[in-house]
Amino acid sequence: MTEILIENVIRSRRRTIALIVTPDAHLIVRAPLRAPDAVIEAAIREKSGWILKKICEMKKRPQAVPHSYGEGEIFWFLGRPYPLHIADDGGTTIRRTDRLVVPRTIRPDIPRAIRHWYMEEAAKEIRSRCMWFSMMTGYSPTGIRITNATQRWGSCNHRGGLNFSWRLIQAPLSIVDYVIVHEHVHLRQPDHSKRFWEKVEGLMPDYRKRREWLRENERLLRI
Numbered sequence: 208m209t210e211i212l213i214e215n216v217i218r219s220r221r222r223t224i225a226l227i228v229t230p231d232a233h234l235i236v237r238a239p240l241r242a243p244d245a246v247i248e249a250a251i252r253e254k255s256g257w258i259l260k261k262i263c264e265m266k267k268r269p270q271a272v273p274h275s276y277g278e279g280e281i282f283w284f285l286g287r288p289y290p291l292h293i294a295d296d297g298g299t300t301i302r303r304t305d306r307l308v309v310p311r312t313i314r315p316d317i318p319r320a321i322r323h324w325y326m327e328e329a330a331k332e333i334r335s336r337c338m339w340f341s342m343m344t345g346y347s348p349t350g351i352r353i354t355n356a357t358q359r360w361g362s363c364n365h366r367g368g369l370n371f372s373w374r375l376i377q378a379p380l381s382i383v384d385y386v387i388v389h390e391h392v393h394l395r396q397p398d399h400s401k402r403f404w405e406k407v408e409g410l411m412p413d414y415r416k417r418r419e420w421l422r423e424n425e426r427l428l429r430i
């Protein structure tokens with residue numbers, strides 16, 4: 208049998224053991240503070256079939272290739288591919304036409320400049336979608352912040368502010384909208400209870416399909 212490697216054991220004041228296979232195909236164990244190692248090992252043995260299946264599934268999902276910032280390399284914006292073009296036209300700012308046009312003068316810090324561009328574009332797009340969904344839901348965030356998060360596409364803080372990762376803007380608009388609706392509903396319903404999902408479904412009847420897309424493709428967004 209394939210050996211199952213534990214990436215991390217997180218102990219907390221919980222009563223049960225939970226096994227989580229991350230999108231990177233790592234196993235994380237959540238366990239009660241005083242659970243003996245033998246009990247954790249037994250739980251893993253018992254669920255080994257499920258764990259191996261899940262690891263295999265995660266490995267098959269599409270994976271992002273780190274950017275090398277070469278001519279013609281694809282950059283995603285709202286679900287569309289834009290080949291990178293390093294331009295010698297004397298321009299000073301990044302532009303999105305049918306390509307992502309980056310003036311050569313920005314060198315050597317093209318990665319930073321592109322990230323900065325993504326953040327600004329994400330801010331514009333996400334703020335305007337948030338305005339629309341605030342109107343639709345009647346829930347208004349106290350603020351909207353664009354973050355550099357690599358795992359959480361959206362989150363909601365206790366002061367009623369919403370955070371979104373700039374990386375989300377690489378996904379199609381329907382997926383961006385799903386994350387925005389999800390976080391707006393959290394403004395009233397902080398958990399993931401049945402009521403929470405009912406509210407999401409009321410606003411976005413096909414949310415399951417969008418959530419599934421995000422689960423399948425989230426690694427693509429982690430550039």
Ligand SMILES: [Zn+2]
Nearest residue numbers: 389393398399
């Ligand atoms: Zn949530």
